[in-house]
Amino acid sequence: xxxxxxxxxxxxxxxxxxxxxxxxxxxxxxxxxxxxxxxxxxxxxxxxxxxxxxxxxxxxxxxxxxxxxxxxxxxxxxxxxxxxxxxxxxxxxxxxxxxxxxxxxxxxxxxxxxxxxxxxxxxxxxxxxxxxxxxxxxxxxxxxxxxxxxxxxxxxxxxxxxxxxxxxxxxxxxxxxxxxxxxxxxxxxxxxxxxxxxxxxxxxxxxxxxxxxxxxxxxxxxxxxxxxxxxxxxxxxxxxxxxxxxxxxxxxxxxxxxxxxxxxxxxxxxxxxxxxxxxxxxxxxxxxxxxxxxxxxxxxxxxxxxxxxxxxxxxxxxxxxxxxxxxxxxxxxxxxxxxxxxxxxxxxxxxxxxxxxxxxxxxx
Amino acid sequence: xxxxxxxxxxxxxxxxxxxxxxxxxxxxxxxxxxxxxxxxxxxxxxxxxxxxxxxxxxxxxxxxxxxxxxxxxxxxxxxxxxxxxxxxxxxxxxxxxxxxxxxxxxxxxxxxxxxxxxxxxxxxxxxxxxxxxxxxxxxxxxxxxxxxxxxxxxxxxxxxxxxxxxxxxxxxxxxxxxxxxxxxxxxxxxxxxxxxxxxxxxxxxxxxxxxxxxxxxxxxxxxxxxxxxxxxxxxxxxxxxxxxxxxxxxxxxxxxxxxxxxxxxxxxxxxxxxxxxxxxxxxxxxxxxxxxxxxxxxxxxxxxxxxxxxxxxxxxxxxxxxxxxxxxxxxxxxxxxxxxxxxxxxxxxxxxxxxxxxxxxxxxxxxxxxxxxxxxxxxxxxxxxxxxxxxxxxxxxxxxxxxxxxxxxxxxxxxxxxxxxxxxxxxxxxxxxxxxxxxxxxxxxxxxxxxxxxxxxxxxxxxxxxxxxxxxxxxxxxxxxxxxxxxxxxxxxxxxxxxxxxxxxxxxxxxxxxxxxxxxxxx
Numbered sequence: 001x002x003x004x005x006x007x008x009x010x011x012x013x014x015x016x017x018x019x020x021x022x023x024x025x026x027x028x029x030x031x032x033x034x035x036x037x038x039x040x041x042x043x044x045x046x047x048x049x050x051x052x053x054x055x056x057x058x059x060x061x062x063x064x065x066x067x068x069x070x071x072x073x074x075x076x077x078x079x080x081x082x083x084x085x086x087x088x089x090x091x092x093x094x095x096x097x098x099x100x101x102x103x104x105x106x107x108x109x110x111x112x113x114x115x116x117x118x119x120x121x122x123x124x125x126x127x128x129x130x131x132x133x134x135x136x137x138x139x140x141x142x143x144x145x146x147x148x149x150x151x152x153x154x155x156x157x158x159x160x161x162x163x164x165x166x167x168x169x170x171x172x173x174x175x176x177x178x179x180x181x182x183x184x185x186x187x188x189x190x191x192x193x194x195x196x197x198x199x200x201x202x203x204x205x206x207x208x209x210x211x212x213x214x215x216x217x218x219x220x221x222x223x224x225x226x227x228x229x230x231x232x233x234x235x236x237x238x239x240x241x242x243x244x245x246x247x248x249x250x251x252x253x254x255x256x257x258x259x260x261x262x263x264x265x266x267x268x269x270x271x272x273x274x275x276x277x278x279x280x281x282x283x284x285x286x287x288x289x290x291x292x293x294x295x296x297x298x299x300x301x302x303x304x305x306x307x308x309x310x311x312x313x314x315x316x317x318x319x320x321x322x323x324x325x326x327x328x329x330x331x332x333x334x335x336x337x338x339x340x341x342x343x344x345x346x347x348x349x350x351x352x353x354x355x356x357x358x359x360x361x362x363x364x
Numbered sequence: 365x366x367x368x369x370x371x372x373x374x375x376x377x378x379x380x381x382x383x384x385x386x387x388x389x390x391x392x393x394x395x396x397x398x399x400x401x402x403x404x405x406x407x408x409x410x411x412x413x414x415x416x417x418x419x420x421x422x423x424x425x426x427x428x429x430x431x432x433x434x435x436x437x438x439x440x441x442x443x444x445x446x447x448x449x450x451x452x453x454x455x456x457x458x459x460x461x462x463x464x465x466x467x468x469x470x471x472x473x474x475x476x477x478x479x480x481x482x483x484x485x486x487x488x489x490x491x492x493x494x495x496x497x498x499x500x501x502x503x504x505x506x507x508x509x510x511x512x513x514x515x516x517x518x519x520x521x522x523x524x525x526x527x528x529x530x531x532x533x534x535x536x537x538x539x540x541x542x543x544x545x546x547x548x549x550x551x552x553x554x555x556x557x558x559x560x561x562x563x564x565x566x567x568x569x570x571x572x573x574x575x576x577x578x579x580x581x582x583x584x585x586x587x588x589x590x591x592x593x594x595x596x597x598x599x600x601x602x603x604x605x606x607x608x609x610x611x612x613x614x615x616x617x618x619x620x621x622x623x624x625x626x627x628x629x630x631x632x633x634x635x636x637x638x639x640x641x642x643x644x645x646x647x648x649x650x651x652x653x654x655x656x657x658x659x660x661x662x663x664x665x666x667x668x669x670x671x672x673x674x675x676x677x678x679x680x681x682x683x684x685x686x687x688x689x690x691x692x693x694x695x696x697x698x699x700x701x702x703x704x705x706x707x708x709x710x711x712x713x714x715x716x717x718x719x720x721x722x723x724x725x726x727x728x729x730x731x732x733x734x735x736x737x738x739x740x741x742x743x744x745x746x747x748x749x750x751x752x753x754x755x756x757x758x759x760x761x762x763x764x765x766x767x768x769x770x771x772x773x774x775x776x777x778x779x780x781x782x783x784x785x786x787x788x789x790x791x792x793x794x795x796x797x798x799x800x801x802x803x804x805x806x807x808x809x810x811x812x813x814x815x816x817x818x819x820x821x822x823x824x825x826x827x828x829x830x831x832x833x834x835x836x837x838x839x840x841x842x843x844x845x846x847x848x849x850x851x852x853x854x855x856x857x858x859x860x861x862x863x864x865x866x867x868x869x870x871x872x873x874x875x876x877x878x879x880x881x882x883x884x885x886x887x
Contacts, residue, residue: 219751221744224734227727234721237682238713239735240704 005347015345020291020298023337024305030337031330040320048319049312059311061199065269066307069094069261069278071206071300073285075213076257078294079250082217084230087251089136089151090258091282092158093129097259098266099162100128102273105188106170106181117187121263129259130252132158137251141244147251155282163275170273180274190268200268202261206300209257213296226250258282279310280328287335290342306331381444383408383567384429384460384536389438391424398424400591401438406536411558411568413578413599416588417611417810419780422571425588426538429569430462431455461534463525465541471514475507475524482528492531499530503557517875518668519550526557536567543577544808545668548838548871555581573811574839575604589613612812628658631830632711632799633692637685639678647671649678652856654849656799656830661822662859663845664834667874671854672834673716676803679832680713681706693799704739712736712797714789716804716834718781722788725777729769729787730758732776736791757794765790766816782813789817793824800824803834818844838867852876 032042053059073090080087087093101121108117136150167179175182190200217223229236229246236243266277288306292298313327382405391399399421406412416422427433429440431449439446442458449455452462469478480492487495493509500506505523513521522542529537539558543551558568558581572578578585578599585599587610595610637652649671656662666672677683678691685691685699692698693709703713713736715721723732733754738744743753758773765786769779776784785806792800805821806814822844825831834851835841841848842862849859850873857873 219749220747221734221738221749222747224731224738224749228724228735231726232720232724234715234717235724235735238680238703238715238721240681240702240707240739242702 002351004350005343006350008346008348012345019341019345020293020302020338023291023334023341026341027330027334027337030333034326034329034333035322038322038326040322045316045320045322048316050308052315053308053311059315061194061197062311063304063307064203065198065200066310067300067303068200068202068206068268069265069281070285070288070306071303072202072209072261072264073254073258073282074288074292074299074303075206075209075296076254077285077289078213078217078292078296078299079226079253081289081294082223082230083226083246083250084233085140085247085250086148087133087136087151087254088148088286089133089153089155089282090254090285091278091280092151092155093132093255093258094262094265094278094282095155095158095162096132097125097129097262098273098277099158099165099262100259101125101263102170102181102184102266105184105267106273108188109182109185113187115187117185118190118267121188121267122260125263126256126260129255129257129262131255132259133251133255134248137248141247147247159275162273162277166273166275172272178274181272183272184267188267189271190264198269200264202264202268205260205264206303210296210300217296222249258285279324284310284331287331287338290335291338306334309334381441382406383410383443385441385444386425386429387439387441389425389428389435389440391421391428391433392436397591399428399435402588402591402593404586404593406567406569408535408567409562409565410584411562411570411582413582413585414569414571414588415573415575415578415585415607415611417782417812419590419782419810420588420611421591422588423540424591426462426540426569426571429455429538430460456532456534459533459535461529461532461537463522463529463537463539463542465544467521467525469513469521469524472512474510474512475516476509478513478524479509479528479531483531495531496527499527503530503560504553505530505557517550518545519547519553522546522554530561534566536569537561538569538571540571541573541808542570543572543574545836547667547874548867549875550667551577575599575607576839578607579604587611608811612810628660628828628830630655630657631694632656632679632801632832633695634679635690635692637675637678637690639674639683639685641674642683647674647854649674649854654832654856654859656832658798658828658830659825660847661825661831661833661845663841663848663862664832664851664856665838665841665848665870665874666834666836666851668836670851672803672836672851674854675851675856676713676715676801676834679801680711680715707736707740710798712792712795712800714792714800714802714805716807718784718788719777723776723784726775728773728775729762729767729779730754730773732787733757733761733791737795740795757791761787761790761794764794765820780810781808782810785809786813786817789820793820796824796827797829799830799832801832801834804837805833805835806837806840807835814840838870841870842867850874 032045035042035045053063073094077087077090101124104117104121104124132154135154136147139145139150140147166181170181172180172182190202193199193201225241225246228239229241229243233243261281266273270277284306288299288302291305292302309327309330313324316322316326317324385405387403389399389402390397402425414422424433428435431451431454440449441447447458470481476489476493476496479496480487480489483492496509505527507520507523542554546554562568570578570582582599585597586593587595587597587607589611599607633655634652637649639649641648647670652675654662678685681698681701681703688697688700690699693706693711696709698706698709719725724735731754734743734749737757743750743757755773761767767783767787769783779787789805802821805817809817818840821831821833833841833845845862847859848862848865848870850857850870852874853876
């Protein structure tokens with residue numbers, strides 16, 4: 001007995017739409033099993049993880065705040081993934097973006113520098129992310145090195161640089177030796193959308209990114225180029241689309257958006273540099289991109305769902321004493337369910353009787 | 365080999381039930397009836413042809429016969445006994461062997477190792493080699509067991525597949541388009557082997573498009589059209605044209621070639637093109653010289669894998685030449701220019717592989733117009749795709765080239781080979797390019813579509829374009845080309861007027877017999 005995957009003749013459109021929803025439901029079920037195995041009530045966990053945040057205005061606002069970096073990064077990643085290039089180092093590009101953008105905030109700290117500070121920070125953050133992402137792009141285009149490995153490894157380099165900076169040269173002298181920079185001035189902080197809330201203008205940038213990505217992906221020759229490159233590389237070559245150039249461009253886009261997300265996060269809601277500026281947004285965004293089926297609006301929705309798991313995870317730490325690692329576990333389960341559902345939409349599972357080793361040739 | 369010996373006799377066994385009989389075989393995929401109550405009977409010692417255009421249902425029927433698909437209806441009888449073939453293992457244990465069109469061989473292993481890989485694991489390599497030597501001697505399948513596969517020609521590779529198949533003691537062998545990769549001389553050797561096999565009592569089901577060889581080899585033929593049997597005939601008693609008519613359902617017209625002007629100005633010129641191969645075991649090009657004149661069809665013959673793909677890449681600009689002057693279009697050096705720039709200078713290209721190279725399988729036809737036309741005007745404005753224009757162009761191609769499809773704008777992969785090829789060729793011809801380079805224009809395409817494509821290519825040349833056709837199909841080249849050159853081991857022979865050439869001379873050039881010694885297999 002063995003299992004075979006057979007490609008379906010025509011995957012149904014309804015199945016395609018339902019797959020992420022079913023994947024989400026399956027992930028909740030499996031997550032419930034894990035919670036039960038840890039000796040807590042799955043229903044209580046569901047309440048803390050999902051229902052409470054969704055019925056609490058503060059938590060809803062927080063959900064949008066957390067979704068902002070996820071959506072920005074995932075929209076960028078969708079360009080890469082469409083072209084079948086695997087930038088999984090968005091976390092590193094996020095960190096480098098935060099560092100580069102913060103140089104302006106730190107250099108102008110305590111001065112009367114005016115309205116140019118924020119735009120300069122955003123620009124430098126974006127460029128920093130691009131530069132960091134261009135390293136794996138260059139290695140791939142020039143030497144054929146797997147971008148999966150190089151982009152991932154650069155995450156650790158970026159994190160260690162940040163760690164060094166906030167413990168060393170950039171440490172706040174009045175910060176009681178905590179590894180953190182000074183708190184940014186008002187001129188270096190993103191304006192809030194509501195008084196007294198935490199909702200900052202970063203979400204608007206994410207929305208713009210979603211709309212622009214939708215238009216570019218669906219209606220321009222550049223979007224076409226990416227889809228051809230991803231789906232049929234030989235056809236892309238026949239079409240005259242240079243693969244190295246495509247590689248550079250998509251890494252620049254995804255790195256730039258990850259870098260922007262990094263500086264937006266620091267200038268928007270953290271207000272200073274410290275070693276832990278991201279709970280793994282760059283990695284979670286990979287799940288967001290796939291949960292959203294690489295569609296910008298799908299990514300917006302998926303970003304909100306994943307943000308919910310972060311908030312629920314924080315609440316569960318407090319009320320149910322469940323470790324934060326459970327949130328990561330759940331995100332992993334969700335990714336597997338999404339990929340599994342995608343596979344089932346495209347393929348049919350068939351059980352085949354009889355082992356192939358039973359060689360028919362011996363019949364004689 | 366015992367059973368094979370027991371039934372050995374001369375020619376077809378005319379008494380008793382047939383070796384295999386398929387009755388009322390029907391296979392339905394969704395709304396498509398691929399096989400509609402097909403009857404097929406093959407006797408021991410018989411070479412039976414299965415003919416039909418692409419999409420006629422041949423592959424489905426063969427897959428059912430080999431246990432890869434289960435019929436929706438109908439029964440299969442083996443020597444009069446009903447059998448159920450639930451998988452290839454069961455088909456093989458009955459004695460059904462299959463030689464596929466695409467070989468599944470390990471390039472870096474030797475012939476003997478490749479054969480051993482398909483045998484039970486308890487046999488030693490020496491035992492396998494001994495058995496293989498027996499079989500190859502018996503049926504004239506000479507092949508050097510110690511050579512690595514990557515050094516072998518397609519004909520030799522096919523012999524390995526046939527030996528592998530014969531070692532399973534088959535009573536019935538199914539061959540799918542076996543001569544498509546062979547030179548005429550190699551095909552002749554294959555026919556000798558098949559005749560010896562039939563004489564020893566083995567039944568052969570022979571699937572082919574090439575009617576002349578079917579008429580030469582087969583004693584009966586079943587013709588499929590649109591999933592049904594339209595006739596079972598003795599192909600030796602019927603002309604190739606009549607058989608083709610049965611396959612297509614209408615009478616076929618010959619290509620009206622006329623002869624191209626020998627005096628036209630050269631539009632595509634290649635001087636001293638040498639190009640290293642990109643892949644391991646690929647073919648490097650060596651010092652290629654050619655010129656295609658306005659109004660002319662130049663044919664390049666050759667066995668697959670002798671540098672055709674590399675030549676196409678160098679001409680199209682998918683790979684750049686080592687200098688600008690190596691390739692020239694209408695007198696302009698383009699060796700350093702990419703595909704899009706060459707297209708803008710009036711050149712157009714049709715690659716060998718339709719799905720994945722000439723078209724994106726999961727894209728709709730309208731989107732696939734962009735693939736080769738995005739840079740030459742009309743479809744893109746300021747970076748935005750003009751969706752209406754792509755749809756209008758797709759419609760124009762579909763109407764002009766009689767592309768049959770389901771739905772308004774289907775995905776490329778849902779079209780049959782012939783219809784997709786009409787689309788891919790039509791996409792380029794409608795541009796009225798000054799230079800057209802086509803690699804294998806009718807490879808795996810049904811007779812009706814092939815005739816349409818050939819006529820369109822000839823008409824384009826007659827209107828003043830230079831048309832270069834790279835093809836493995838000699839009949840096609842003799843039908844269309846004004847001059848023919850042969851590519852072998854990355855070298856191109858000097859083109860000669862088609863009228864001065866015979867199939868035999870071209871066939872010899874294709875095997876490299878006329879090339880200086882030492883250039884052959886100089887890996």
